[in-house]
Amino acid sequence: MAEASSADLKQTPLYERHVTAGGRMVPFAGYALPVQYPSGIMAEHKWTREQASLFDVSHMGPSVLTLARPSGDAEADHAAIAAIIEPLICGDIAGLKPGQIRYTLLLNDKGGIIDDLMVGRPAERPGTLYIVVNAGTKEGDFALIAQAAGDRARLDRADNGGLLALQGPEAAAVMAALLPDATRLGFMQFGTFDWNGVPVTISRAGYTGEDGFEILVPGHMAVALWDELLVDPRVRPAGLGARDSLRLEAALPLYGHDLDDSVSPIEANLGFAVSRRRREAADFPGARRILAERDGQLTRKRVALIVEGAPAREGAEILDAEGSVIGVVTSGGFAPSLGKAIALGFVPPAATAIGTRLQVSVRGRAQQAEITATPFVPHRYFRKPA
Amino acid sequence: MTTKYTPDHEYIRVDGSTGIVGITAHAQEQLGDIVFVELPEMGKVLKKGDEAAVVESVKAASEIYSPMAGEVVAVNCLLTEEPGLLNAEPENGGWIFKIKITDAGELDTLLDDAAYADLTR
Numbered sequence: 106m107a108e109a110s111s112a113d114l115k116q117t118p119l120y121e122r123h124v125t126a127g128g129r130m131v132p133f134a135g136y137a138l139p140v141q142y143p144s145g146i147m148a149e150h151k152w153t154r155e156q157a158s159l160f161d162v163s164h165m166g167p168s169v170l171t172l173a174r175p176s177g178d179a180e181a182d183h184a185a186i187a188a189i190i191e192p193l194i195c196g197d198i199a200g201l202k203p204g205q206i207r208y209t210l211l212l213n214d215k216g217g218i219i220d221d222l223m224v225g226r227p228a229e230r231p232g233t234l235y236i237v238v239n240a241g242t243k244e245g246d247f248a249l250i251a252q253a254a255g256d257r258a259r260l261d262r263a264d265n266g267g268l269l270a271l272q273g274p275e276a277a278a279v280m281a282a283l284l285p286d287a288t289r290l291g292f293m294q295f296g297t298f299d300w301n302g303v304p305v306t307i308s309r310a311g312y313t314g315e316d317g318f319e320i321l322v323p324g325h326m327a328v329a330l331w332d333e334l335l336v337d338p339r340v341r342p343a344g345l346g347a348r349d350s351l352r353l354e355a356a357l358p359l360y361g362h363d364l365d366d367s368v369s370p371i372e373a374n375l376g377f378a379v380s381r382r383r384r385e386a387a388d389f390p391g392a393r394r395i396l397a398e399r400d401g402q403l404t405r406k407r408v409a410l411i412v413e414g415a416p417a418r419e420g421a422e423i424l425d426a427e428g429s430v431i432g433v434v435t436s437g438g439f440a441p442s443l444g445k446a447i448a449l450g451f452v453p454p455a456a457t458a459i460g461t462r463l464q465v466s467v468r469g470r471a472q473q474a475e476i477t478a479t480p481f482v483p484h485r486y487f488r489k490p491a
Numbered sequence: 492m493t494t495k496y497t498p499d500h501e502y503i504r505v506d507g508s509t510g511i512v513g514i515t516a517h518a519q520e521q522l523g524d525i526v527f528v529e530l531p532e533m534g535k536v537l538k539k540g541d542e543a544a545v546v547e548s549v550k551a552a553s554e555i556y557s558p559m560a561g562e563v564v565a566v567n568c569l570l571t572e573e574p575g576l577l578n579a580e581p582e583n584g585g586w587i588f589k590i591k592i593t594d595a596g597e598l599d600t601l602l603d604d605a606a607y608a609d610l611t612r
Contacts, residue, residue, distance in 0.1 A: 146549040147524035346523070346550050415527050416547055439526040439549050446527070468529070468545065468552075 117163035118267045118327035126342055134240035136164040139344040146346035150441040153313055153351055154482075157273035158343035159334050166243030167263040167306075167321050172232035173256060179203075182232030189258050190224060190234060193249060195370060195389040197380030204228035206235065206295045206308050210370055210378050211246060216391020216398075217366040218373065220246050221358070225295050225308065235295065235306060236260075237268075237319075239360045267327025272317035272351075274485065275339040280307075280318055282337065287318065291489035300330070309487060313348065314355030314480060316487040353447060354440050356409050356479035362419055363407060363435040363449050371398035372451065374407040374479075405432065405451040409481060410463065412437070412446035413473040417465040423450050424464040424471060431456055434465060442482045448474070495558065495601035498610060502582065503558040505598060510559060513586040514546065514577065517611045522548045525577045528570040531588050535563045539597055544587050546577065559597045561590030 114137040123130060128139025138161065141149060152158055170190065175182045187198040196209030206225030210218050220242040225235040238246040243264065251260045271279060281288050284298050287307045295308035303326050311317040322330045334340050349359070358364050358373055369391065370379050376399060383389050387396060410423070416438050423432035437448030448465065456463060461476040494504045500518035503510040519525065529545040537543055537557040544555040566588045569576055577585040602610065 140550070141523060145524050147526075150549075350549055415529055415545070416552070418552065439547070441524075441549065 115164075117161055118324045119161045119163065119331055122328060122331055123161065123342075128342070128344060131345070133345055134164050136240065138164060139342075141344040141346045142342055144341070146344070146350060147441050149341070149343035149347035150350050152341050153273045153315060153343055153347060154442055155274065156339045156341070157271060157275040157279050157317070157337075158347065159331065159340050160270040160272065160343055160348055161267075161331075162270045162319065162348075163264075163266065163268045163327065164240040165264070165268055166238040166240060166246065167266070167268055168236045168238070168247065168250075169261045169263060170234040170236055170250065170254060171230075171259050171261065173258055175232040179231035183226060186232050186234050186258060187226075189254050190236070190250065191383070191389070193253055193390065194222075194224070195379045195383050195395070196224065197382045198224055198226070198234065200380070200382060201226040203231075204290075204294050204296055206293050206310060208293075208378060210375065211238075211249065212370075212390040212395075213366055214390050215367075216369045216394040218360075218364045218368050218370065219249070219366055221360055221364060221375075221378075222246065223308070223310065228296055235308075241361050263321060266324045267322045267330065269320045269322065269327070269330060269334070270311050270313075270317060270348075271320065271334060271340070272311045272313040272315045274316060276315070276317040277487065279334065279337045279340055283333065290318075292316075292486040301326070305330070312355070312357055313351035314357070314482060314484045314486075315351070316485055350438060350441055353436055353438055353449070354442055354480065354482040355484060356449065356481055358407065358449065359436055368407075368451075369395050369398055371395055371403060372405055372407065401454075403454050406454055406457050407435070407449060408452055408457050409477050409479045410434075410437075410448045410450060410465065410474045411477045411481075412448055412465055414446065415467045415472065416446040417448045417467050417472070417474070421448070421450075422466040423452055423474070424466060425456065426462050426464070428464065428471060430466075431463070440481055447481050452476075493598065495598055495603060496607035496610075497556065497558045497601060499556055500611075501555060501558050503598075503601070504582075504586075505592065508592050508595070509564065509589055510561065510592050511586045511589050512543070512555075512558060514555060514581055515607070515611075516581050519578050519581040519585075522546060522553060524549050525574045528574045528577060528587065530566040530568070530570065531563045533563055533566060537561060537563065537590065539600075546587075547574075555587060557590065558601055559590065560593040562593070563588050564591045565589035
């Protein structure tokens with residue numbers, strides 16, 4: 106197998122903790138990270154759905170974009186910083202309320218997705234944006250954002266610290282013991298809190314379909330935070346394997362698999378990420394293609410499939426009922442919560458109706474598959490009462 | 492009865508002219524939770540090293556190769572309903588298939604207990 110040798114891999118501040126806990130370390134986006142702990146992916150997956158799991162996502166790319174010359178007027182400064190990032194993405198950043206974070210997409214001129222990312226408006230620091238990009242694309246993303254900022258803003262990387270994801274139905278109860286104020290956050294809200302004298306940025310988000318938090322902590326305090334969270338008997342560590350099966354059940358796309366720079370937001374079934382104001386202004390990269398696709402001029406769309414029999418993995422062909430190849434699986438595997446195989450993939454619009462009977466080719470054998478509604482497992486994000 | 496191993500972590504337990512094939516405890520541990528097993532067809536004639544079955548964990552699919560040449564004379568249908576048996580008792584109830592051995596001489600090309608233990612140490 107042609108894998109990077111472990112000497113080439115970067116370590117997160119939690120590396121020693123993973124090794125001590127018996128984590129099976131694998132190369133992932135240039136980092137050595139645990140794919141699973143001794144309990145195994147299935148147990149970690151189920152624990153996340155029933156209790157709470159702690160994931161090390163320090164390989165991802167948190168950063169802060171700061172206006173170089175703030176005016177001191179919070180609204181004007183937010184508008185100015187939003188105007189720097191908006192030309193690269195399709196989300197409405199100007200319209201974010203203080204403390205709100207949004208899932209959005211970095212696009213190329215052809216409307217293809219360069220990355221999916223989170224952009225937040227900090228409540229306490231006007232004229233800045235909190236931006237978290239994917240590990241595999243972060244160098245390019247950061248270069249692109251820094252280039253767009255020029256001398257108008259400064260991009261500070263925060264990807265040498267610790268980023269921990271606490272996910273699961275008990276996550277809020279666990280957080281209540283650590284930082285009770287953070288439990289007041291609603292889904293897709295974030296804030297900075299003082300934890301043992303250090304600032305931690307906490308967002309109520311994740312990528313498992315469960316309620317939970319992502320916590321950015323300075324590198325030298327990452328181990329202490331990890332240890333403190335694991336003191337709670339409701340919390341167990343989980344690895345990349347469970348993270349992947351959880352996000353697949355939640356039908357959330359994974360960059361480099363379900364998304365790449367040829368796929369548009371509409372094809373990816375991420376039309377919601379094209380904010381209304383931006384759509385009406387048609388002022389984002391690839392707007393012409395994306396708006397035409399939104400009006401129905403589309404050749405493929407991301408769908409969810411329930412697969413009978415063996416799991417259909419990435420690259421498996423999707424066939425129509427007659428056996429003609431019509432698409433491809435981009436993520437697939439076994440859904441521990443459902444006890445069956447599921448997949449995400451792209452098919453022509455005519456084959457996207459829920460209940461459409463299709464087939465997938467696994468090791469040359471056609472197996473039955475059916476288009477199903479997303480997500481496979483209901484999301485349980487924390488929505489604050491209005 | 493003799494048990495021999497391949498460097499790919501299959502075992503064959505030979506009793507007279509038949510051999511029971513499965514994966515070792517070490518292999519199942521490396522694979523993790525097994526969620527699907529594709530069994531060979533009855534009557535299939537295999538050469539040594541032919542792909543015979545597929546074992547799938549949550550993460551990935553792994554091919555199982557026949558340690559010796561032979562004809563498939565039994566498959567473990569329990570694994571279709573309960574693939575986790577392969578994790579629980581890989582070298583007993585979680586066996587995968589049985590072959591009628593064509594060339595008993597091939598047994599000597601496989602690893603014995605000590606050599607396999609060395610490999611996985």
